[in-house]
Amino acid sequence: METITLTIDGRKVKGETGQTVLEVALKNSIKIPYLCYHPKVSKTGACRVCIVRINGTILKASCVEPIAEGMTVVTEDEEIVKIRKFILELLLSDGDHNCLYCDANGDCEFQTLIQRYDIQEVKPSASRTPKEIDYESSNALKRNENRCILCGRCVKACREIQVSNVWSFTERGSETHLVADDGKRIGESSCVKCGTCAQLCPTGAITFQTVIGRGSNWELTSIPSICIYCGVGCKIDFYKNRDNILVKAMGNYTGPNEGHLCVKGRFGFDFVHSEKRLKKPLIKKNGVFVEAEWGEALNLVASRLREIKDKYGPDSIAALSSAKCTNEENYLLQKFIRSIIGTNNIDHCARL
Amino acid sequence: MTNSIREIPISECYLVIGSNTTENHPVIGSMIKNEVINRGKKLIVVDPREIELARYADYYFQIRPGTNIAILNGFMHVLIKEGLYNKEFVQTRCEGFDEMARVLEKYTPEFVADICGIDNPEDIVAAARLMARLKPMALYYSMGITQFISGVNGVKSTANLQMLLGNVGIAGGGVNPLRGQNNVQGSCDMGALPVSYPAYQPVASEDNKKKFETAWCVPNLSLKPGLTILEMFNHAIAGNIKAIYAMGENPVMSDPNQRHVIEALESLEFFVIQDIFLTETGQYAHVVLPARSFLEKEGTVTNTERRVQLMHKVLPPVGDAKDDWWIVQEVAKRMGAQWDYKKPEDIFEEIRKVTPSYGGITYERADNSIIQWPCPSEDHPGTQFLHKDKFTRGLGLFTPVEYTPPAEEADFEYPMVLTTGRILDHFHTGTMTRKSKVLEENVYEGFVEINPNDAQNYNIVNGEVISVSTRRGSIRIKAKVTEKIKPNTVFIPFHFFEACANVLTIDAVDPTCKIPEYKVCACRIEKVQS
Structure with a gap:
């Protein structure tokens, strides 16, 4: 170098x-x-x-x-600004860029430039034809080609990052448009729903099904964390709205995933909002779970463990730790079982 | 992994054996695909199922489940016979070559092809030559190597091959197990294992006993190694284990031979579980304690390449759910512990003191830089790949490994082979993914993959509900007729409680590490009479 x-x-x-x-x-x-x-x-x-x-x-x-x-x-300089404005006006005139009903409103690189260069409304170009809108075929992705500026990022995301080669351009000139596989709609194609095309799209041409209606982009806050699924340890920027509802998951470029995610890392987090989440300690009484307060539940656990330890010895107790818990939690459970119970009977799902 | 994910572009060749990478570690799968498809790198795939990567492979070996060791020995036989192995590496960095070479003598391509059920023994020769020519080659494996009664030997075979090729201790090479859970590496590092304290320090050592007695201010830590999960259940049925404390985990779905697991849980005097949902396992508990999900907590996790990363609290907790560490501390305090951890970082600071490989890692470093253990001090940059210049034990040890058959082979009564695993859209016991809309809509029910030949023999059509039985139990499940699976073999993903694969699996385990043989047992398929 x-x-x-x-x-x-x-x-x-x-x-x-x-x-x-x-x-x-x-x-x-x-x-x-x-x-x-x-x-x-x-x-x-x-x-x-x-x-x-x-x-x-x-x-x-x-x-x-x-x-x-x-x-x-x-x-x-003056000439560059003039040319940039001309290019942006051409792109604007060739599509339907109404931010009012666009998922990308507030998070659109094209919108940012239109505003930066103070572009006013332009007339639709003579060659402009309405293009395909597909909001139904996929449960993960939406496509509105009227917002596409033919930058090709989605095609490259699918070819070079996910490497599924689903997206490509077809036809020529003003007829150029995006197709999935050999002309299929996205939901009927071989798309594995990693969502990287939508993450890289600079407009609202490809977006996530899960976003619109859950809060505008400027109402969202993002906090990075690590995916809960496999061992790759993808770093994800989790976007939530003002009601603390998750809106979208975007691959973080500093993690081992370098921005990429799979379908689970993109769409696999609804469970945190599930109605079935446990909210109170449960104690089984006469074969039925009954809600309890923490004090009662913790006292019961401690006293039952102490009784069993006293009666049968520490090796009659065992602990299952979890590969879904943090290092700190795993450390503390093994410290508990070894130093407070007095046995090495601890294992987790490493082999399962 | 001995090496790092970001080294994938450095490798010239990849051997993927027993890993359906594009479905189970999709981000790494895509990185490998990018190198192979877009940059002309070479790929060798060994798997009983014609997984996606097989499509792009220069050589693909569709072996019988449980015959990894035979084919790895076959590659090594060719490398030695043709003098293609890295002689300098073997002489200067390793020991035990002669003993291994003697064992490998009989693993001729023809002998191996016969064991593995593959048609072209000459491809074994060609693949071995390719490995020898392209350096560095990275070897990736997953549960398709380990989940056998010969799992430990399978792992040793992968190390044998990479040492023979001199692909250890260099960037872009390595023996790279892909860990299946986001913090399975960290759980092991932290000593959530019956035989070791944090950083794999054996419990059966007076020195370690003293070290941790001092660190934890307690007398009399036990020198006796504990029980693994399956042993706990066996001992519960035998009446020796009376109580189980579970932090998460769903063994009713995830452990082999479900009936046996349930019998064990029912025989406990006391069973307490911390979880975010009332799982199939939680149903058998006496007390269930509500825990916070990963998005509601802070702490570190360690990924498959030993990289320690910080998780941040994204969402507020749900209801009265508490952090898992808080719950453990509260129980411990009620049993006499003088603990006073106020936040996860307090625990991490203690971890650093007793875990030499984590000594130099701080929350700040984990959050803002790439830190992979071993990282003994704060001025240490962490370790991108292991075994540079020298192995941990000094010389790399070749272990002669013989192929041994699985615990249960197909016979007259159970003529087919069942293998189990995961699919892209779901994770483990489905507790989380099956409650996520897009994923559950994508795949909402279990299935059994059957080769078209077998389907024809049994008069089964695609989508038909059939019965699959083993000596452990029987389930009804939809047939998916596909060329992806070898004849006489069926595949069932284990995510679906309605058609639970682990009703069927065998609880035979590897004698050393006690991993169950999920990847092969004998089964029978039958048409369901309507």
């Missing part, structure tokens, strides 16, 4: 061979707008929103432009 020095907006910055202008800029907190680019998929260079001026003359798409020693980059 060779270190390369270049100047972006008057600032001297360093990068490495093979990096693009956009990558180096973003690493140095220099904001260049983009739509088709995403750090987790290969470069597309299609939307041209990320154009910058190189060495005072030529305009290039920064997402695919390799850095070079001594290069000077200007990320925005």
Whole structure:
């Protein structure tokens, strides 16, 4: 790796061979707008929103432009703004972008840029045709192609991250649109519902079934935690609304999963809100469970364990720990069984 | 895992044996697929079911359930016979080669193909040559290696192969078991095992006894190793175990031979369970204590690559549910413990003191950086891969391992082989996934995979409810006729209580580690008379 020095907006910055202008800029907190680019998929260079001026003359798409020693980059000037506005207006005129009924409202990269560049309402383009809306075929994903800006992130997410190759573009020119498998609707395709396409979609073209109606994006708060299922240990940003209801799960890019999730990590958490959750201690009396207060239940457990220990010895008691509990909880249970009960009879589901 | 998930792009080749990775560890499965499909890496798959990865494999071996050791020995036989193994690594880093080589002599490709029920012995030769050519190769396995009465030997065979190839102690190589639960690694690390204190320090050691007596300020810790889960149940039936304290767990669904488990629970004088739901197992408890779910608590978990990560509290607790650690402490205090942990971090700070491999891990580090144990001190960066330059025991030990048949083979009365496992949309006993809308809608009932040949022989059509029986019990379940499964073999996922696979499974266990043989037993399928 060779270190390369270049100047972006008057600032001297360093990068490495093979990096693009956009990558180096973003690493140095220099904001260049983009739509088709995403750090987790290969470069597309299609939307041209990320154009910058190189060495005072030529305009290039920064997402695919390799850095070079001594290069000077200007990320925005009058002409660049004009071109960006033109591109955004073209994209806007070719779709139906009404934020009022869009799931992505408030969490839409396209909307952010439309507002940043102060784009006003534009007339629909002459070639614009209503495209497919599929809100029914899949219980996990919704698709509204009228909001698609053909950035291709979903196609690449499915090809390069999930590697199921469900999405692809078909037809040409203004007829270009997305298809699942060989022309199927998403619910009838081979989609495994990992939801990575929706996570990467910069508009509301592909969204989760579980989001709309549970709170607008600006009402949600996200807290990272670790998935409860397999041993990969995916880090997930859990989004909840003001009523503490989970709204969506998004793969966190700093975890071992690098942003990716599977269907369980994306959609497998309704159980926390289940009506069947235990809310009170239960004590079986005459064969039937009866709700009890903590004091009564804990006293009963401690006294029964003490009686059994006294009568039959510590090795008559055993504990089952759980691979679903934290290190702290597992540690404490083994400490309890070893130091308070006095036996090594502890095991968990490691082999099951 | 000896190595790390982020090393997947470094590997040139992958051997996936006994792991349905794309369904059970899907994120790792996708990473491997990306390397193979988009970057031309090579893949060898060994599995009785034609799993998704088999489609992209350069060599796929559809072996009979329970014959992993034979095929691994077959690969090694070829590597030695053709002189393709890593001689330098074997000479400088390992011992026991000659003894192993002698055992491997008879595992010719033809001999192995016969045991494994595969048609092309020459593919074993070709796959072995591929392994020798492409370095580093990463070996991934899961319960398809371990859940046999020869499970320990299966694991040793995977280590034998990777040491022979010199693929241990280097980035992108390694022996990589994919752990099935989000904190099964941590539970083991924390000493939730009958034979060891935290960090695998044996309980049957005077030194460790003293160490923990001092750390915990108690006299007389027991030197006697405890019982494993299945032994606990056997002893409960025998009348030696009188009480069980369970923190989570659902053995009625997850342990083999369900009838036996229920008999054990019913024979207890006292059974208390902490859980988030009243499970199939909870029904047999005398006291059920409501616990908080993972989203309502804080604490650390350790993933399959030994990475310790911090879980955050996302949601407020439900009803009167309490943290599992709080419940344990409250019971302990009532039995004389002088404990005063106020939050999980207090417990973690104690863990660091008695668990050398966790010594340098703090909440702050676990939350903001990649920290994998062993991490003995706060200035230690953690360990990306194990056995660099030297094995923990010094030299890597080759263990001669012979193939041994499973506990129960198909016979006249039970002519088919049953193997069990998991599917993408559900997890373990289904307690959580079956209460999640999308997942339950995706797959809402159990099924038995049957090869079309067998379906024709038994006059069974796809979707028909049939009976599957073993010496332990019998269930009714929908048939899924598919080429994915080998003839004379059926597969049932164990997530569904309505058609519970573990009514059928055998409770024979590996003599060393006591893992049950979930992956193979003899069964019989029958048409249900309407």
